[in-house]
Amino acid sequence: MATRFCTSCGAPIQPGKKFCARCGAPVADASPAPDATIAQATAPAGAPTSQAKQKLGTGTIVAIVAAVLLALALVLLVAWSASGNALPWQARDGQAREVAGEKSEAAKSKEDRKKAAEAKRKAEEAKAKAEEKAEEKAEEEAERKAEATAQAQRDAEKSATDAQFKAQILPYYNRLSDYDSRIASCATTFNTIYLSTDFNKRYAAAQECYALEQSIQSDATSFSSIQVPEGSSYATQHAAVMRCLNDLQSRIACISNAWTTDLVYEDPAPYKEEILRPIADGKDPNTGKVIALQDYQEVYPTIKF
Known part of the structure; x- marks a missing residue:
């Protein structure tokens, strides 16, 4: 080689x-x-x-x-x-470290700006949500107040309507007790003289009974035409008064029909059973009590104003 x-x-x-x-x-x-x-x-x-x-x-x-x-x-x-x-290679190392430091600072600054932007975004979102919640609360409060005002107005209107309705039915209720007493008086008079040969006396008693029946029928017809307001506090009282008026009509009708048969005869004694049939038909066959009277005595005490 x-x-x-x-x-x-x-x-x-x-x-x-x-x-x-x-x-x-x-x-x-x-x-x-x-x-x-x-x-x-x-x-x-x-x-x-x-x-x-x-x-x-x-x-x-x-x-x-x-x-x-x-x-x-x-x-x-x-x-x-x-x-x-610095030596050349040291200078290069220093420059490299400086550049790296600058890059690190730049990266840190960028990260800080990113975090600041994120924090700002979250703060703005929180503020927007708080404002939205406040608006919703304000709207709910306004709606609640409006509803309360409307309800108060409805209550006032209902109260006024109920007061007017009560004023309509109260007079009929106040006459129930008087009608009950007068029917009882008519029944007593009938039992006393319906077999009497004194026609004039029987006729006068019958006319008194007819007049009472007409008054009760008139009240019942008038009362039934009263319109019950929706949701009225006196709807129950209205129904109870109507029921009592119907009971009074049934009771007075029995006596009135009996008088009508009675006045056919100058001497009613032989026709007792026929005369008393309307009254017997109005009684409970098991208890022997007048059905309409029993119902009236149950319902009337429950009526409260």
Whole structure:
């Protein structure tokens, strides 16, 4: 294998080496010296040729110059560093750290701005929700007040309507007790004289009964035409008064019908059973009591105003 020499200083390169052992230059461009091979072939063993000696001298000079330059560079670097200046690679590292720091600060600032924007957004959302809730509450309060006002108006109207309705039915209620007493008086008179041969007396009693029946019928007809307001507090009282008026009509009708049969005869005694049939028909067959009277006595006490 041919010997390779450094192209920088001319020193021989050991096989397999990539850098010059003398000057440290890379040996990529190093190439074998053909003349040296020829010289070695013709020269006596162990005797250096003139070209080799020349290259060796040149290489020595180059190596010395390189060493001086290297030493000078080291002195300059030391002096540069001693003066407080950063070395080139240190400057690069410092610049890199500065850039990294700037990037870190920029990233932190960006993150801070992002957090601030997010916090602002949440605050605005919370404010909007609070305002919306306040508006809803205000609307609900307004609706509640409006409903309360409307309800108060409805209550006032209902109260006025009920007062008017009560004023309509109260007179009829007040006459129930009087009608009941007068029917009882008519019944007593009937039982006393219905078999009498004194026609005039029986006739006078019958006319009194007819007049009472007409009054009760008139009240019942008039009362039934009264309209019950929807939801009225006096609807129950109205129904009870109507029921009592119907009971009074039934009771007086029994006596009135009995008088009508009675007045047919000058001497009613032989026709007693026929005369009393209307009254008997109005009685409960099990108890023997007048059905309408029993119902009246149950309902009337329940009517309260």
